[in-house]
Amino acid sequence: MRLTEHDGKALLRRHGIAVPEGLLLQGPPSATAKGVLKAQVLEGGRGKRGLVRLVAPGEAPAAAAAIRGILGDSTAPLLLEQAVAIKREIYLALRVDGTAQGIQLLVHPEGGVDIETTPGLLRCDLDPEAPGQLEAIYALLAPAFAPALAAPLARLALRLARVMVAEDLDLLEINPLAVLENGRLMACDAKLVRDDSAAFRHDAPALSAALEDAALTPLERRARDQGFQLVELPGGTVAMVTAGAGLGMLMLDLLADVGCPAACFMDNVPGGPMDSTPERLDAAYDIARRPEVKGVMFYTTLASRPLKARVDALAEAIRRSPPPKPLFVGIAAGHAALRGYSLDQARADLAAVGVAALHDNPHDLVRAVAAGLAGNHGQGIR
Numbered sequence: 001m002r003l004t005e006h007d008g009k010a011l012l013r014r015h016g017i018a019v020p021e022g023l024l025l026q027g028p029p030s031a032t033a034k035g036v037l038k039a040q041v042l043e044g045g046r047g048k049r050g051l052v053r054l055v056a057p058g059e060a061p062a063a064a065a066a067i068r069g070i071l072g073d074s075t076a077p078l079l080l081e082q083a084v085a086i087k088r089e090i091y092l093a094l095r096v097d098g099t100a101q102g103i104q105l106l107v108h109p110e111g112g113v114d115i116e117t118t119p120g121l122l123r124c125d126l127d128p129e130a131p132g133q134l135e136a137i138y139a140l141l142a143p144a145f146a147p148a149l150a151a152p153l154a155r156l157a158l159r160l161a162r163v164m165v166a167e168d169l170d171l172l173e174i175n176p177l178a179v180l181e182n183g184r185l186m187a188c189d190a191k192l193v194r195d196d197s198a199a200f201r202h203d204a205p206a207l208s209a210a211l212e213d214a215a216l217t218p219l220e221r222r223a224r225d226q227g228f229q230l231v232e233l234p235g236g237t238v239a240m241v242t243a244g245a246g247l248g249m250l251m252l253d254l255l256a257d258v259g260c261p262a263a264c265f266m267d268n269v270p271g272g273p274m275d276s277t278p279e280r281l282d283a284a285y286d287i288a289r290r291p292e293v294k295g296v297m298f299y300t301t302l303a304s305r306p307l308k309a310r311v312d313a314l315a316e317a318i319r320r321s322p323p324p325k326p327l328f329v330g331i332a333a334g335h336a337a338l339r340g341y342s343l344d345q346a347r348a349d350l351a352a353v354g355v356a357a358l359h360d361n362p363h364d365l366v367r368a369v370a371a372g373l374a375g376n377h378g379q380g381i382r
């Protein structure tokens, strides 16, 4: 879950990290309000879109209306913050490096809105509980910062890494981290992303949860309520039904390679139901009814869950509701999944509901999709 700036800063404040005083506005600001007005949206780059404005007394109501006008939402929540006199802007981020299975620290001596295009990013791996970390961070920072700044910056980075662990964050990005006139450091912006798998350990901050919900499409919301994750992908031509995210990513790439991009991506969620084949298929059908979507592709792998149950669920779903566009099916099953029920039996049972071919190799399946959709735009089951 991506936390709004307001929720992210509240979290940082709880951990003793300095952030500006702020107030969340749901209605219009008072005429005498002054400071910085900031849209609370989940996308970044607000500064460049006119969604962050410095306001003097008297200016806040008009600025709030202008920001809400850009958002096209007259009741959008805004953060009104004390304006901070920034002497210098620094970029500081911590992220989970999935490959290294650890935390990576990123620091740019010049933070601000043009960070992506300015060279000079410093980075190192960081294990908050390992000995010698403070010294290692200091050594990274020393060439780019004066000692009087490098030392508190290194201490802050280490503290934030501990916050990251305690709060199950995938990303903790502060841009700008402000150096104030008195030399102290203050987080003027905060982008925090919490690992969804750890959501049960934390209370979801209300504003972030509401914005996340509002950002879902109706189909995505329905999928969430049914216990799986669906992401609609604009421009896709194949409604793709998959199970886990790794397999989904693989099929996404393979489909793109043959010129049939996926129109959706599906993933399991922790604590989801054992089988949501009918619900997934229903969602894929809804997407496939759109004129630009030409077919449905179903692919799952089964390690130890019985193949028969999955095939029965799929056949029953197809019998109940025939696909609106050509359906291509693939299942890869391991030894345990095949106990007492072979792939040939699965082929026969699916043929009985009109599925002409059952592929067990993902490449074969994707080739069948490409061939089937290239020559034929009719309806029915392939």
Ligand code: GDP
Residues within 6 Å of the ligand: 020, 036, 038, 043, 044, 045, 046, 047, 048, 052, 081, 082, 083, 084, 085, 086, 089, 112, 113, 175, 176, 188, 189, 190
């Ligand atoms: P973003 O563009 O979505 O990342 O929004 P930010 O919160 O980072 O705001 C954009 C820019 O506004 C920052 O890079 C700062 O330069 C500036 N800014 C934000 N808050 C303050 C503040 O309290 N004082 C001053 N002087 N500038 C600010």
Ligand code: MN
Residues within 6 Å of the ligand: 175, 176, 189
């Ligand atoms: Mn920022």
